[in-house]
Amino acid sequence: GQNIDQPTEMTATEGAIVQINCTYQTSGFNGLFWYQQHAGEAPTFLSYNVLDGLEEKGRFSSFLSRSKGYSYLLLKELQMKDSASYLCAVMDSNYQLIWGAGTKLIIKP
Amino acid sequence: GAVVSQHPSRVICKSGTSVKIECRSLDFQATTMFWYRQFPKKSLMLMATSNEGSKATYEQGVEKDKFLINHASLTLSTLTVTSAHPEDSSFYICSATKGESSYNEQFFGPGTRLTVL
Numbered sequence: 001g002q003n004i005d006q007p008t009e010m011t012a013t014e015g016a017i018v019q020i021n022c023t024y025q026t027s028g029f030n031g032l033f034w035y036q037q038h039a040g041e042a043p044t045f046l047s048y049n050v051l052d053g054l055e056e057k058g059r060f061s062s063f064l065s066r067s068k069g070y071s072y073l074l075l076k077e078l079q080m081k082d083s084a085s086y087l088c089a090v091m092d093s094n095y096q097l098i099w100g101a102g103t104k105l106i107i108k109p
Numbered sequence: 110g111a112v113v114s115q116h117p118s119r120v121i122c123k124s125g126t127s128v129k130i131e132c133r134s135l136d137f138q139a140t141t142m143f144w145y146r147q148f149p150k151k152s153l154m155l156m157a158t159s160n161e162g163s164k165a166t167y168e169q170g171v172e173k174d175k176f177l178i179n180h181a182s183l184t185l186s187t188l189t190v191t192s193a194h195p196e197d198s199s200f201y202i203c204s205a206t207k208g209e210s211s212y213n214e215q216f217f218g219p220g221t222r223l224t225v226l
């Protein structure tokens with residue numbers, strides 16, 4: 001079966017750095033997405049990785065290792081508004097998105 | 110831009126009634142639209158995929174006669190929950206793809222919170 005694993009919840013301090021991990025087992029791979037979702041709102045796109053390595057975009061970076069079936073989202077200089085759920089999703093061989101359950105990130109002052 | 114709207118944002122209805130949710134791509138033509146359902150603290154669950162002018166493809170376990178999807182144009186898709194029951198209460202989210210990028214980024218609507226009494 002297809003499976004996406006990410007921690008259920010993480011806590012970090014304002015101004016710090018946090019890394020959210022995602023491991024996956026899917027039938028085929030056509031890229032990995034990270035989305036941010038605030039409570040009661042729809043997801044918003046953060047990043048897309050299809051090749052191994054690190055993609056940096058401002059305070060957010062996303063890393064992919066296809067051989068390990070592993071990705072992480074790195075958030076730097078955390079702000080209170082970063083409190084949200086972060087969803088990892090993998091596009092399989094049929095170009096269908098397989099979603100993780102999301103990681104709820106709590107930022108404390 | 111790539112803006113997707115949903116209407117209504119919130120609906121409360123009585124058990125047994127039908128509810129229609131609209132999903133519109135406001136500034137682009139959507140080659141494909143997706144309908145998701147999300148229960149509290151759970152992941153997005155894909156319900157169906159629809160392309161303009163053709164029948165929707167439903168995921169396993171999703172009743173096509175209960176969740177009617179109409180994709181009448183390249184900017185509008187509707188989901189009708191027929192004879193809604195309390196267990197249908199959920200957050201329904203649509204998304205759309207432009208079909209321009211190699212990875213078909215999905216642009217999400219703001220979601221519709223359905224509560225069935």
